[in-house]
Amino acid sequence: MDFTDAPIDTTAVANLAEQKLSLELLDIANDRDKAVGFEAVVNRGFYGERSDEKDIEFLLDATAYRRTTAVWDATEPAVEPVATVASWTTPLSVPGGGTVPAWAISAVTVAPTHRRRGIARNLLEAELRTAAACAVPVAALTASEATIYGRFGFAPSAQVAKITIDTKRTAWAGSTPTGRVRFMELSDLFEQGPAIFERERVQHPGEIELDEALWCEILDYRPGKADKAKDLRAIGYTDAAGDLQGFAAYRVKESSDDTLTAKVAHLAAATDDAYAALWRFLLELDLVRAVEADLRSLDEPVLWQLSDVRAAKVEPFDHLWLRILDPIAALEARTYSRQGSIVLDVVDPLEFAQGRFLLEIDGEGTAAVCRLTGDVPEDAAHATLSERDLALIYVGGASATALHSAGRIVEGTPGAATLVDAAFHSPVAPRLGVGF
Ligand SMILES: CC(C)(COP(=O)(O)OP(=O)(O)OC[C@H]1O[C@@H](n2cnc3c(N)ncnc32)[C@H](O)[C@@H]1OP(=O)(O)O)[C@@H](O)C(=O)NCCC(=O)NCCS
Structure with missing residues (x-):
């Protein structure tokens, strides 16, 4: 059974009905009012800013394929639900270069007015039963807190690191690739970046497939979003044959001590040469005192391409949580x-x-x-x-x-x-x- 055809979980429906709560699947494409309410509640749940209409429209279109479930309080009829969850299946890269189908779970929120009544437990257990019924072997999520999901059998399967490199303290000690680094138009980055991401993804266990919503999320940008485009810069690495083999998107920001930091939104390289050239470019930016990149591997090669190993600060944290079904x-x-x-x-x-x-x-x-x-x-x-x-x-x-x-x-x-x-x-x- 395809995940989009999976029926609502009747156990969770019955459990929640005892509290006069109604668990329903949402048709994002056709029930726009409820879908807009869903997005507003997810934003509020994560203490995000209210999205403007265009952002909501974009996000709803980009995520319409996902399985969207919400809980309504039957005693207080409203378009906004009191709890939310969305899921979809994605290939998850595993050691050896293959993938396993994974049930990605996202947008888990319960309104503060309805917390600690077992709603999240019902939503999560329903997701796991539905994933198992669809014969999906693994469930995956990223967690806001490390204490929530262990009770459902999830564990932090892949740690990542935030890496901050003091560029004044170190020189480049890696290779000097023969290809070229050039600035890219944001439209080219947006169009050509995902293919590079995909080529890199399969080489790294723990990665999932990119969709348009995730792509915009990592860049913190979408086409037409002028304020987010203002400071986003992109570079691409082309090899000797002129083929694009990697990109980096970054923003240079003033830090609290008045120095400049290049914050890497994402760097993806399909080859070692592209990787080295892109990192070198960032580390050698004039005026910039630090390069900061989040969600990097704990075994990042750039750590071995610095003349001073102490120039890098590596802050690991749990990121990918898996549940074997x-x-x-x-x-x-x-x-x-x-x-x-x-x-x-x-x-x-x-x-x-x-x-x-x-x-x-x-x-x-x-x-x-x-x-x-x-x-x-x-x-x-x-x-x-x-x-x-x-x-x-x-x-x-x-x-x-x-x-x-x-x-x-x-x-x-x-x-x-x-x-x-x-x-x-x-x-x-x-x-x-x-x-x-
Ligand atoms: C986290 C959240 C979804 C929990 O919802 P909830 O409906 O209150 O949770 P439940 O009542 O179903 O609780 C289920 C279990 O999780 C525990 N729990 C709930 N929230 C927890 C938290 N933040 N930290 C640790 N444990 C938590 C409960 O104590 C309960 O434990 P038990 O059943 O083993 O006794 C909700 O507080 C929320 O929306 N938070 C803000 C958004 C967020 O962080 N979402 C998670 C996204 S990854």
């Missing part, structure tokens, strides 16, 4: 760094991922995964872990050894955590360059 499909979608057999006993209070799973990993790193009803085979490494621990190691964001030392993963066979670690290790650190 179908361990077989999820585990078969990625590849592994070590051959061998592994048995994982997954404990899941909500039962989606509950069970014993056998992974047989071949010499190519491909796993055949099945549910195991019997005993652990003699040659297999065996470990017991929660559904959240499985999400933590899934794209290589946490080490099974550390989780074992932390008392979270329990070894059934000696050394199992180290073997799981070696198998699940991702040569490319996971990251997510967008928030949703």
Whole structure:
């Protein structure tokens, strides 16, 4: 079943009806008044400014394909709902260069007038049941607070970092590519940028597909939005053949100490040369004292392209939260760094991922995964872990050894955590360059 055809979750409808609350799917394209109310409530929920009419129209068109659900209070009829959530399916990059279908969850808000009555719990559990009914193996979100989603089986699977580089303290110590960096018109950036983003996305576990709303969100700009265009600059890197291989969009802002900082809205490079050339350009901007880039990888190559390693401040934070719904499909979608057999006993209070799973990993790193009803085979490494621990190691964001030392993963066979670690290790650190 396609996510757009999924019916409303009847369990959540019945639960909320007990409180005279009505859970409904919203037809963004055809029920404009309610859709506008939905956007207003999402904005208010995240303490955003009121959007103007054009912004709302743009956003509703860009997100009309998503599955939009809201809760109305039957005792206070209004066009504005009291709770919101939107979801869609997207490919999620996994180690090995493949993708797994993921159920992206966004716009989770409950009005302050209706908080702590179990509305978010009903919305979230409904999303997970619907994703499972659509055979989507993984759910994904980015969280406003790190304490909300663990109870639903989500875990911070990929950390990212805000990187600030003191440009006066360091010189460029990386390569000098032969291609050219040129300024780009914003219209060209808008048109050509997503293709570069897509080429880069598949190389990084944890990334999801860009849609128009996400693209505008990362640039903080949309065509026709004159005030957002004023200070947005864009550069592109073209290789010797003249093909665009990367771009950076940035704004130069005055900092509190009167110095200038280049704030990178996004830098995407499909090749190492493009990456080096774009970073070098930013780090060598005249008058600029610092370059600041958010949502970067913890293993960012630029950190090794500076003459002074202390010029960079790296502030990591949890960003991509995953929830494994179908361990077989999820585990078969990625590849592994070590051959061998592994048995994982997954404990899941909500039962989606509950069970014993056998992974047989071949010499190519491909796993055949099945549910195991019997005993652990003699040659297999065996470990017991929660559904959240499985999400933590899934794209290589946490080490099974550390989780074992932390008392979270329990070894059934000696050394199992180290073997799981070696198998699940991702040569490319996971990251997510967008928030949703
Ligand atoms: C976060 C939010 C969605 C919670 O909605 P809610 O309807 O009050 O949540 P519920 O009543 O269903 O609570 C479900 C559980 O989450 C817990 N919880 C709710 N909000 C929490 C928070 N901010 N931090 C930690 N725990 C929280 C509740 O204590 C409850 O725990 P329990 O069922 O295990 O006892 C709501 O407060 C909100 O809209 N906040 C502002 C926007 C936001 O941050 N959205 C999250 C986007 S990622």
